[in-house]
Amino acid sequence: MLVPKISSSTTIAPELRRAIGLLPSALFTSAADALAATADTMTETSAWADVSADDNVVDLLNSGLSVAVFAADSQIPADCDKARTAIRYTATNDVIAVIDQAVASGITCAGAVILELTSEQLSEATQKDATSGSSALSRLTKAADSILLGTSGPVRVLVELQVSVGGIGGWTVDLLSQVAKAGADVVIPADVLALSGDDSGAHIPLAEAFVAGSGLTSDRADGLFTTVVVDEQCVCLGVVYSSVESIAAALTAGEGVYWSRRRGLWHKGLTSGATQTLVGINVDCDSDALCFRVQQNGAGFCHHSTRSCFGPASGLSQLAQVVTERKRSAPEGSYTARLFSDAQLLRAKLLEEATELAEATRPADVAFEAADLLYFAMVKCATHGVTLADVERSLDLKHRKVVRRPGNAKPEFAKKAAALGPSSEAAPLPRTSILSADIRTAEPGEQIRMRLYDAAELTGEEHNALLQRPIIDSEELMGRVRPIVSAVRANGDAAIREFTRKFDRVDLDEVVLRAPFPEPQLSPKVREAIDQAYSNIHKFHAAQLGGDISVETMPGVTCARFSRAIERVGLYVPGGTAVLPSSALMLGVPAQVAGCSEIVLATPPRSDGSIVPEVLYVAHKVGATAIVKAGGAQAIAAMAYGTETVPKVDKICGPGNQYVTAAKMLAQNDTAAMVSIDMPAGPSEVLVIADSTSNPAYVASDLLSQAEHGPDSQVVLLAAGITDAELAAIEEQVHEQASRLPRVAIVRQSIPKSYCLRVASVAEAIKFSNAYAPEHLILHNDRANTYVKDVINAGSVFVGPYSPESCGDYASGTNHTLPTYGFSRMYSGVNTATFVKHITSQELTREGLANIGQTVMALAEVEELEAHRNAVAIRLRDL
Numbered sequence: 001m002l003v004p005k006i007s008s009s010t011t012i013a014p015e016l017r018r019a020i021g022l023l024p025s026a027l028f029t030s031a032a033d034a035l036a037a038t039a040d041t042m043t044e045t046s047a048w049a050d051v052s053a054d055d056n057v058v059d060l061l062n063s064g065l066s067v068a069v070f071a072a073d074s075q076i077p078a079d080c081d082k083a084r085t086a087i088r089y090t091a092t093n094d095v096i097a098v099i100d101q102a103v104a105s106g107i108t109c110a111g112a113v114i115l116e117l118t119s120e121q122l123s124e125a126t127q128k129d130a131t132s133g134s135s136a137l138s139r140l141t142k143a144a145d146s147i148l149l150g151t152s153g154p155v156r157v158l159v160e161l162q163v164s165v166g167g168i169g170g171w172t173v174d175l176l177s178q179v180a181k182a183g184a185d186v187v188i189p190a191d192v193l194a195l196s197g198d199d200s201g202a203h204i205p206l207a208e209a210f211v212a213g214s215g216l217t218s219d220r221a222d223g224l225f226t227t228v229v230v231d232e233q234c235v236c237l238g239v240v241y242s243s244v245e246s247i248a249a250a251l252t253a254g255e256g257v258y259w260s261r262r263r264g265l266w267h268k269g270l271t272s273g274a275t276q277t278l279v280g281i282n283v284d285c286d287s288d289a290l291c292f293r294v295q296q297n298g299a300g301f302c303h304h305s306t307r308s309c310f311g312p313a314s315g316l317s318q319l320a321q322v323v324t325e326r327k328r329s330a331p332e333g334s335y336t337a338r339l340f341s342d343a344q345l346l347r348a349k350l351l352e353e354a355t356e357l358a359e360a361t362r363p364a365d366v367a368f369e370a371a372d373l374l375y376f377a378m379v380k381c382a383t384h385g386v387t388l389a390d391v392e393r394s395l396d397l398k399h400r401k402v403v404r405r406p407g408n409a410k411p412e413f414a415k416k417a418a419a420l421g422p423s424s425e426a427a428p429l430p431r432t433s434i435l436s437a438d439i440r441t442a443e444p445g446e447q448i449r450m451r452l453y454d455a456a457e458l459t460g461e462e463h464n465a466l467l468q469r470p471i472i473d474s475e476e477l478m479g480r481v482r483p484i485v486s487a488v489r490a491n492g493d494a495a496i497r498e499f500t501r502k503f504d505r506v507d508l509d510e511v512v513l514r515a516p517f518p519e520p521q522l523s524p525k526v527r528e529a530i531d532q533a534y535s536n537i538h539k540f541h542a543a544q545l546g547g548d549i550s551v552e553t554m555p556g557v558t559c560a561r562f563s564r565a566i567e568r569v570g571l572y573v574p575g576g577t578a579v580l581p582s583s584a585l586m587l588g589v590p591a592q593v594a595g596c597s598e599i600v601l602a603t604p605p606r607s608d609g610s611i612v613p614e615v616l617y618v619a620h621k622v623g624a625t626a627i628v629k630a631g632g633a634q635a636i637a638a639m640a641y642g643t644e645t646v647p648k649v650d651k652i653c654g655p656g657n658q659y660v661t662a663a664k665m666l667a668q669n670d671t672a673a674m675v676s677i678d679m680p681a682g683p684s685e686v687l688v689i690a691d692s693t694s695n696p697a698y699v700a701s702d703l704l705s706q707a708e709h710g711p712d713s714q715v716v717l718l719a720a721g722i723t724d725a726e727l728a729a730i731e732e733q734v735h736e737q738a739s740r741l742p743r744v745a746i747v748r749q750s751i752p753k754s755y756c757l758r759v760a761s762v763a764e765a766i767k768f769s770n771a772y773a774p775e776h777l778i779l780h781n782d783r784a785n786t787y788v789k790d791v792i793n794a795g796s797v798f799v800g801p802y803s804p805e806s807c808g809d810y811a812s813g814t815n816h817t818l819p820t821y822g823f824s825r826m827y828s829g830v831n832t833a834t835f836v837k838h839i840t841s842q843e844l845t846r847e848g849l850a851n852i853g854q855t856v857m858a859l860a861e862v863e864e865l866e867a868h869r870n871a872v873a874i875r876l877r878d879l
Contacts, residue, residue, distance in 0.1 A: 001283065002176070002213030003027050003048070003158060004190040012190055019206055019251040020190060021045050024282050027069070027187055031060050038064035045280075048086065058445075069114060072101075076109065079445040082745050083152040086112035095121040099136045102157075107144045108742055112156040114187065119161060119170040126182055132608040141183030142505060142607030149745065153285075160187035173204065173212045180215030180287070188213065195252050207248035215287040224259055227290040229301065232279060232389035234293070235317050237301035238309035240266075242290050247281070254278050256294050274298030279389075295389070316374070320388040323378045339379050346383070349376045442748040448738045449731050450703075450717060451755040455764065466757060467772050469682060469821050470712060474662070481662040485637040492643035499634040506605050511638075512645040513611060513627040517620050520613035530581060530614065533811035534621055537589045540813030544832040545593065556848020563836045565595035568647065570639035571624075572654030573615055575604035575631055581614035586815050586830060587654050588622030594835035599624045600647050602639055604631030632656075633663035640667035640675045653678035653830055655817055678830055682821030685714030686805060687774035687794075689765045689787075690730065692722050694780040698801050700733035702778050705806055707750040708743040714820075715754035716772065718765040727756070766790045775820040776805050795824045850879055 004020045006012065007029040012020075020026055021037070025046040028034035034049035046066040051057050057068045057077055061084055069086040070076055076085050087110045091098040095117060106113040115137075117125065125137040134142075137159070144155040159179050161170045171188050179186050194203035210216075218225050224241040231237055242250075243259040246266070250257040253267070256276030260266040269275035276294035283290060299305040300313075307313035313321055330336040339346050353376055357369040381391065442448045453466070487495040493511045500506050522530075548562040571587035574580055584601060591599050601624050603615055611619075611627055619627055628635055628646050636656075640663075642648030652664055652675060664677045686706035690699045699717070707715045719727055738747045759765045766787055769777055773793035781787065784800040791797055795818030798805055809816045817830035828834075844852070853876045860869035 001025065001156075001185040002210045003185055003187045004193060005029070005160070005187050006033065006190045008033055010189070010191045015252070016190070016193065016195055016206070018254060019195060020193070022251060022254070022278055022281050023210065024280070025066075025185075026190075031055060031065060031068075034065050035060070035063055038066075050088070067112065070110070072106075078739060081111075081444050082109070083111040083149040085110040086114055086156075086158075088114040088116060090116040091118070091121050095125050096136050099125060099140050103140055103143050107140070107147055107155045107157075110155070111149050111152065112158060113140075113144070114158045114160055115184075116160045116162060119175075122159065122161065122170075122175070122179070125159075126178055134608055135182060137179075137182040137184060139607060145183065145505060146607070156185055157183065158185040158187050171204065171209075173208055176204075176209060176212035177215070180213055186213040196248065205248060206251055207244050210247065210251075210281075211244055214283040216283055216290070217288050219288060222261070224261070225290050226288070227258060227292055229256065229276075229292045229294060231294060231296050231307075231317060232387070233317050233392065235313070236308060236310065237294070237296060242292075247290075250278055250281070250292070256292060258292075268301075269298055272298060272303075274300060276301075316388060319375065319378055323375075323382045324387075327382045339376075340383055343383075346376065346380060350380065442752050444748075447731075448735045448744075448748055448751050450715070450734070450751055452727075452758070453755060454758045455768070456758075456760070466755065467822075469685075469714065477658055477662045478666065481633045481659055481666060484633040484659075485640075485663055485666055488634050488637035488643070489641045492638075493645055496628075496630050496634055496638055496643065496646070499632070500605065500630055503632060503634075504604055506607060506609050508605065508609055508629055510645075511629055511643070513629065515620075515623075515625050517616055517624075517627070519620075520616045522613055522617055526614060527617070529811070530585070530617060530621070533582070533585055534589060534618070536811055536813040537585055537815075538593060541590045541593045541815075541832045544590075546833075554848070554851055556845040556851055558843045558848075560841045560843075561838050562841070563838050565597070565836050566651050567596065568598040568600070568649040568651075569596045569835055570600045570602060570636075570649035570652040570654075572635060572639075572652065572656055572660060573601055573603040574654075574656050574660075575612065575615075581612070581618045582810050582816065583655060584615045584618035584622070586817050588618060588624060590815065590830060590832045591653075591835045592622045593832050596835055598626075598647060598649070600626045600628060600639055600649055602628035602630055602635035604635075605629040631660075633659045636660060636663035636667060640670075640673045649675065651676045651678070651835070653817065653834060655681055658682075678817065678834055679819050679827045680821065680823055681819070682823075683712040683714055684709045685716070685774055685820055686776040686778060687716040687718065687769050687772055688778045688780055689718045689720060689762060689769065690722065690780040691720040691762055692726055693782040694722075694730075695801055696726070696729040696733045697737075698804070699730050699780050700737050702780070702798075702804055703734060703751075703754070704737055704741065704747060705804065706776065707738075707747050707754065708741060709746075709750075711746055711749035711753075713750045713754075714774075715750065716774070717754075717756040718768060719756055719758045720762045720765045721760055722758075727758070730756075762787060763790070769794065773822045773824045775818045775824065776808075778803070778805060793825045795819050795829050846879055849875055 001024055003025045004023065005027045006020070023045060025048060026037065028037065028047060028049040031049040031051060034047035037045060037047045047064070048067040048069055049060070049065055051060065051068045051070060053074060057080060061068060061080065067084050067086050068080065069088055072087055072089045087106045089098050089102055089106065098115065102113045102115065115125070126135045128135050141157045144157050147155045149155065171192065176186050176188070188209060192203055193206045193209055196205055216225060224243055227240045227242040229237045229240060240258040241261060246257050246259040249265060249267070255278050256268040258266045258268060275297045277297065278292065278294055280293040281290065282293070296307070300307040302309045307317070307321065312318070326336045327340055330340065339349070350373070353369060353373040357366065357373050360366045360369045378388070381387070455463070458466070484499060487499070496511050497508050500508055546563065548560065550558060550560040552558050569591050571584070571591065573583045573587065588599060588601070599622065601615070601619050603611065606612060609629065611629065616627070626647060628638055630638060636652060638646040639649045639652055652667065661681045665680065667673045667675050668677045684706060686702065688699055688702055703715050703717060707713050717730070734751065738744055738751065741747055757768065759768065762781060770792045775795040776798065777791065777794040777796070778798040779787055780801055788797060788799060796808055796814055796816070798808060808814045815830045818824070819827035819829060849872070853872045856872045857869045860866070860872075
């Protein structure tokens with residue numbers, strides 16, 4: 001993406017400044033200038049600004065600054081949202097060392113990093129390494145792209161050239177393209193841009209710079225760019241095409257100008273009057289399509305005079321359109337005209353509809369009254385020249401506030417509500433579902449706390465609601481996964497390469513790595529830790545090997561059962577942003593102990609196509625025969641059906657996201673695959689039982705160790721007979737410890753979705769836990785071992801204050817691949833038995849057949865299976 005840099009001393013023509021305001025982002029050297037730019041209601045630009053230690057950064061962010069840029073040696077305030085901070089690194093001599101520093105600390109601490117380089121340093125940073133085939137800059141961008149900032153997308157990497165006096169900062173169109181191909185954004189001085197080129201070469205045309213700096217490409221023979229046109233609410237109006245020439249014309253005119261495949265340059269609505277005021281221009285995540293955000297004028301975008309090429313407007317977009325039209329054309333004296341001219345009438349209707357909405361209880365009534373209130377609210381907006389887009393901008397600004405108001409009602413309205421008496425509306429069920437209306441992310445500066453309920457005050461329905469897990473739309477999920485599985489089944493390795501390129505942004509030189517594996521380079525500390533964990537896990541799982549049994553059920557009749565290892569097993573080891581050798585151990589060790597002859601690991605590759613060294617080391621220790629360099633549904637499909645190089649397996653085990661689980665379920669239900677799985681899975685979860693003997697810091701640490709897994713992690717605290725002060729101490733520890741975590745942005749989402757339930761006793765807590773059936777159960781009590789006998793449903797139990805879940809996750813010996821989502825009612829966690837099957841045999845002597853023959857024949861006659869009866873009778877005649 002192209003990011004123009006605007007300094008206070010820069011003189012920019014008004015036409016160019018307006019055009020720059022149509023781009024996604026701009027960097028200002030002055031925070032005051034950045035805030036002034038955000039005040040322009042017709043710009044979509046995200047305003048970034050360099051800040052110093054003297055600036056009140058929180059105030060700047062609350063006032064509309066999008067991103068605060070800190071020097072590398074600056075301290076970022078703890079209450080700043082990571083997604084709205086950037087760190088600037090200025091390279092001195094060793095550019096590779098600076099990039100390594102950005103990888104190690106920058107991309108994990110901020111939402112963006114800016115590399116300020118000389119032209120020579122940029123050349124070194126983009127030089128491809130002969131061994132890996134990638135440059136230092138591309139390795140940084142790939143690492144950053146794997147770190148997602150909640151709903152704000154991945155961490156960004158920007159490159160800025162140190163400007164030479166009198167030059168254009170060293171930038172050329174080719175150099176802009178080179179940086180974009182490496183996956184980085186470009187910071188370019190605004191004063192070297194121009195709406196059109198000049199003969200002196202002192203300026204770069206804005207449109208050319210935008211296309212090159214965005215890495216925009218076309219897969220069409222004519223080189224045109226697919227362009228999606230949306231209105232201010234991002235509702236699609238139609239799909240057109242653009243060229244560099246049409247982009248330049250659009251930026252110059254500030255209107256919707258495109259490229260017609262028949263007529264060439266096309267100024268939309270120039271003859272019909274249905275012109276478009278250009279609000280913003282952007283590039284999609286794959287840099288192969290454009291998006292024009294416009295204010296549509298006239299009848300609409302389509303030549304059929306509809307709002308869009310896909311039909312008339314609906315919802316809020318249609319309401320805004322209708323209200324605007326009625327303000328312009330309502331007959332004099334009509335009710336609509338009175339609403340626009342009579343402020344007292346409109347005020348009364350707003351109060352009336354707001355009150356009716358407040359009193360509505362049935363869902364249909366709430367929807368009806370809310371629609372009425374929205375109508376009159378839009379009339380109020382139109383009366384004062386406020387558009388729906390203006391309202392959305394205000395919402396966005398409030399959403400970005402670092403610190404919010406407490407949210408209490410104003411005293412005069414609180415009194416009115418009290419005078420009306422209690423609402424007849426039933427209290428919403430305190431569900432743990434992420435769809436619950438009362439759940440929102442804890443903003444920076446707010447206390448990170450769980451929801452609190454008292455079991456004594458809950459109805460039976462509310463109690464049952466607390467046992468529920470998030471509702472997953474399995475049909476929608478299967479609809480996404482099924483095409484991936486089908487593609488891998490049909491196209492094999494080619495599909496694996498395609499999906500790995502698409503989802504992991506890695507071009508694979510080989511899909512499968514075969515044993516013997518190369519020796520990975522590990523620090524002695526890490527190697528010793530893996531060896532110790534391996535030893536403990538192996539010892540515990542080896543003890544699970546059961547002996548064969550043989551029983552003489554009656555004289556001459558001997559029944560036996562013996563176990564055999566499942567020959568070919570596939571083990572899925574998740575990857576992505578985390579390194580998970582522990583999962584490889586938890587799956588590989590029991591498979592090795594069971595004696596599986598073929599152990600296939602599948603794990604997402606790193607950005608350079610290699611396997612994480614720690615996982616590679618574990619694969620060697622557990623005797624894996626192959627490693628599939630793929631993740632997600634495509635990896636599951638490859639092991640389930642086999643490809644040219646991926647061995648087909650008989651059973652697939654291992655944790656993963658919802659797409660991995662869906663692929664496992666699909667494969668298990670397809671008889672063509674002939675594969676089984678370990679268990680269904682959902683988001684990771686923990687239930688902690690604490691009482692007055694518990695250490696608040698320990699309790700909080702265990703809650704957070706689960707909460708940091710992901711926004712959908714399920715965390716439950718059962719507070720058994722503790723006082724308000726004791727509970728407050730736990731809440732304080734949760735907030736204090738969470739605020740220090742690198743993954744605090746995730747915790748701000750997961751903890752508010754979690755809850756604490758106060759119960760009268762540990763016995764009552766155990767009863768609730770058995771009904772909830774958690775993946776992990778932690779007993780934080782001084783006599784915790786006395787309660788283990790009462791546990792009926794749980795994946796794994798952690799007994800006492802010195803048994804954190806982390807130990808079971810890594811090295812105590814038990815397995816951490818456990819049933820979630822309440823499945824511990826009927827499933828066990830992965831163990832040695834997961835990788836074996838039991839076969840029975842029976843051997844009858846002549847005496848044995850004589851003793852049991854009449855019984856068998858009698859039962860066969862009852863079932864009218866004559867061949868069964870005869871198989872015994874024919875032998876009895878020979879005795």
